[in-house]
Amino acid sequence: MKTLRISRGFNLDVAEQPDLSCVHLALPPSLGCCAGDIPYIRPKLLVKEGQRVKTGETLFTDKRDTTIQYVSPGTGLVETVVYGARRRLMEVVIATEAEDEYVEYDPVDLNGITGMPRDALVSTLKKGGLWQGLRQFPALDFADPDHSPAMIIVVMDGNDLFSPRPDIILKDNITAFEAGMAILRQFSDRLAVVCRESSLEGVRTIGSSVADQITHTAPDIYPAWNPGAVLYQIKQEVAENTAWCVHLDHLIMMGRFLLSGRYPVDKIVTVTRPGEHPPHMRARQGMPLSALVEKMPENSIVTTGRFNGRVLEEDAHIGFFENTINIIEAGPGEELFGFVRPGLDKPTVSSSFLSSLFKRPAKMDCTLHGEARACINCSYCERICPNDLMPSFIMKALHADELEDALALGLMDCCRCGLCSFTCPSKIELTRILSDAMDAYYKDK
Amino acid sequence: MKNLLKKFFDDTKPLFTGDGKYKKYEPVWDATKTFFFLPSEKVRAMPFVRDHLDLKRYMSVVILALLPVTFFGIYNTGYQASIGAGESWSTLTCFLVGARYVLPLIIVSYAVGFAWEFLFAVIRGHKISEGLLVTGLLFPLTLPPTIPLWQVALGISFGVVIGKEVFGGTGRNILNPALTGRAFLFFSYPVSMSGDVWVAGKQLVDGVTGATALSVTGAGSQSITAALGDAGYSLGQLFTGFVPGSVGETSALCCLIGAAILMVTRIANYRIIVGGIAGLVITSLIVQLIPGGQDSWSDAGPLYHLCAGGFLFGISFMATDPVSAPGTNPGRWIFGLAIGFFTVIIRVGNPAFMEGVMLAILFMNVFAPLLDHLVLKYKSSKRIPNV
Numbered sequence: 001m002k003t004l005r006i007s008r009g010f011n012l013d014v015a016e017q018p019d020l021s022c023v024h025l026a027l028p029p030s031l032g033c034c035a036g037d038i039p040y041i042r043p044k045l046l047v048k049e050g051q052r053v054k055t056g057e058t059l060f061t062d063k064r065d066t067t068i069q070y071v072s073p074g075t076g077l078v079e080t081v082v083y084g085a086r087r088r089l090m091e092v093v094i095a096t097e098a099e100d101e102y103v104e105y106d107p108v109d110l111n112g113i114t115g116m117p118r119d120a121l122v123s124t125l126k127k128g129g130l131w132q133g134l135r136q137f138p139a140l141d142f143a144d145p146d147h148s149p150a151m152i153i154v155v156m157d158g159n160d161l162f163s164p165r166p167d168i169i170l171k172d173n174i175t176a177f178e179a180g181m182a183i184l185r186q187f188s189d190r191l192a193v194v195c196r197e198s199s200l201e202g203v204r205t206i207g208s209s210v211a212d213q214i215t216h217t218a219p220d221i222y223p224a225w226n227p228g229a230v231l232y233q234i235k236q237e238v239a240e241n242t243a244w245c246v247h248l249d250h251l252i253m254m255g256r257f258l259l260s261g262r263y264p265v266d267k268i269v270t271v272t273r274p275g276e277h278p279p280h281m282r283a284r285q286g287m288p289l290s291a292l293v294e295k296m297p298e299n300s301i302v303t304t305g306r307f308n309g310r311v312l313e314e315d316a317h318i319g320f321f322e323n324t325i326n327i328i329e330a331g332p333g334e335e336l337f338g339f340v341r342p343g344l345d346k347p348t349v350s351s352s353f354l355s356s357l358f359k360r361p362a363k364m365d366c367t368l369h370g371e372a373r374a375c376i377n378c379s380y381c382e383r384i385c386p387n388d389l390m391p392s393f394i395m396k397a398l399h400a401d402e403l404e405d406a407l408a409l410g411l412m413d414c415c416r417c418g419l420c421s422f423t424c425p426s427k428i429e430l431t432r433i434l435s436d437a438m439d440a441y442y443k444d445k
Numbered sequence: 446m447k448n449l450l451k452k453f454f455d456d457t458k459p460l461f462t463g464d465g466k467y468k469k470y471e472p473v474w475d476a477t478k479t480f481f482f483l484p485s486e487k488v489r490a491m492p493f494v495r496d497h498l499d500l501k502r503y504m505s506v507v508i509l510a511l512l513p514v515t516f517f518g519i520y521n522t523g524y525q526a527s528i529g530a531g532e533s534w535s536t537l538t539c540f541l542v543g544a545r546y547v548l549p550l551i552i553v554s555y556a557v558g559f560a561w562e563f564l565f566a567v568i569r570g571h572k573i574s575e576g577l578l579v580t581g582l583l584f585p586l587t588l589p590p591t592i593p594l595w596q597v598a599l600g601i602s603f604g605v606v607i608g609k610e611v612f613g614g615t616g617r618n619i620l621n622p623a624l625t626g627r628a629f630l631f632f633s634y635p636v637s638m639s640g641d642v643w644v645a646g647k648q649l650v651d652g653v654t655g656a657t658a659l660s661v662t663g664a665g666s667q668s669i670t671a672a673l674g675d676a677g678y679s680l681g682q683l684f685t686g687f688v689p690g691s692v693g694e695t696s697a698l699c700c701l702i703g704a705a706i707l708m709v710t711r712i713a714n715y716r717i718i719v720g721g722i723a724g725l726v727i728t729s730l731i732v733q734l735i736p737g738g739q740d741s742w743s744d745a746g747p748l749y750h751l752c753a754g755g756f757l758f759g760i761s762f763m764a765t766d767p768v769s770a771p772g773t774n775p776g777r778w779i780f781g782l783a784i785g786f787f788t789v790i791i792r793v794g795n796p797a798f799m800e801g802v803m804l805a806i807l808f809m810n811v812f813a814p815l816l817d818h819l820v821l822k823y824k825s826s827k828r829i830p831n832v
Binding site for chain 1: 446447450451479481482483484485486487488489490491492493494495496497498499500501502503505506572574575576613614615616617709710711712714767768770772773774817821824825828829830831832
């Protein structure tokens, strides 16, 4: 087992760690299949409002590749189809029935997976709506089945500081994990299984067979366990730029799907909120936010990852790629002479507030703490970037339309962790600028 | 107080925003408002949490670091005036007399500087940046206390307009605006900027030269250090700063305190300061080893070079201006080292410009983008290509 070394990143103490117990949530009256969190998708809707769908039935596909299917997380009538700006498909909402009726496939056992032809495996996973769990670098679109990746990275921990712990996801799912690993071995000889240091002990307790397969441990500095940061740390040659990655919960879903022949409908979700430690929750795929979060504090926002998620509206449903919900309160409002206060309660990665002298849990809020200004070249973004990028220089190259320069500076190595925007004293939206440029370049290619 | 201010800004808001009567002057209103109230908008794009450091805080830390230099500069101006007058004044008197000379410089600098900032912000319709908070204080600290106020106004105007605003404002300037203004005065009005200008309110008293340490040379076979001692510039005095000079530059100690604040809070990059001091020490040692020149600054050695003149002030507060310095770490080392090197070379090799640090910093400001370019090229070549 190797240890990844990452010196940069965010290592403030945030005191919102969810409790390690796990509660089972009841089936909510509605479930949603979300398209809003799927990168690059051009959805093609296959169902109408009022139509009855089974669990695992296709709701929409991707026009770019219609074999990629997004399936229903529950059984019932299609209640509404929600569109966003410019009629972008956001969600398909299902009014659930008490009993699930599944689309059935032939179960395969562990040996069967190993013996399965690659093509058959791909088409089964695509039909089951799970192939898109495999993502391909550098843009993290769904994996191209015709491509043989130099490496597949299995990430045990989620995108947020407090995403569900792998041991809770793995509980009762060790066989499914083994099946998932058997699927991955069909596609690449080299699997890098990465686990946070703080999660390692839990994984050891749950099953040494899993712990033995972990190849790398990542320090507890955000975003050391982010797939993009992991790839950057272990990358040695150009071929690895198109590696694949998969999150633990999707890997287990794939395993369970093949072993049981049914779409796996549950997932583990964590909710973080200031001052509380809610337990892990075993919820349904596409759970509505209202069922996960009972009462929202006033003047706050809900995100699916404080650094790199999206904002959830009150009536939203949690997406396929999301398993963490952060409730972030707004700050104290406009402070009189805010910029000259000593700032004991102002967490910062710089050292310009007194809070940096004392090690105590940081209270994060969702305010900008300043106004946008021109870049002053201070290098705070470089100092925090886990992938040794210089976001300010990449931004300037992009503003000058020097795409070649931006690429040479490593634009496509960006893991979209969000730390450059987090730290920028000029409040420049660096992450968005870099991320948009990556998307534009990828779509153009 | 807070509620009153809040009410004032709420009441005046319709006048200055939207279709208000004074819509044109929104930047001025906005700058005043955000000075009192830290803006706290909700984040709408990821990441949804943001660091508390913003540019106002950033610049306030620089101001904090400048306070020891400023207060000492005010006191020392009064103290030098007392020597110039041949009298012995109390600390308070020295401070008050100093304030009488220095405060007008600071006030004129800020007033004229902000007038230009407001003008450009109103015409361009952008927000007023915080850069002038620092420039407006740095600039008067580099001037002799006897300088006429109209020259201060002219200098800060040149610094702000030609040094900064024509490039697009804070963050886009090539040269340090405060030093640009000083260089303008230095070359346009040499009479006010060199020679017998360093002591305020001086009457003719024997034995008071009123020149800075850098203009001292040994006579005949007298060594430079002995000559400096004779002229009243012992190393200890140069270190503590009770000598004539520009308002802010005299005290090496206060500059070091400021540099420490900037480096500990990581507002200034330590590479520039450490690199600069290293460059100066190494170069002055090498120059000292070259035979000859016992009576000139070439033989003064690193400690005198460090403490005399404005080097520590320049390297701590001017060279560390992140905008005009390189943005890459190797670039910052080279930048600092080169400033130290050129400071000594200019002092030793060109006695016409005794104060080498100003020209050294401006010279290296011009090269900062080139240093960055080279470092970026090198760093790109070390990455595993990903296109």
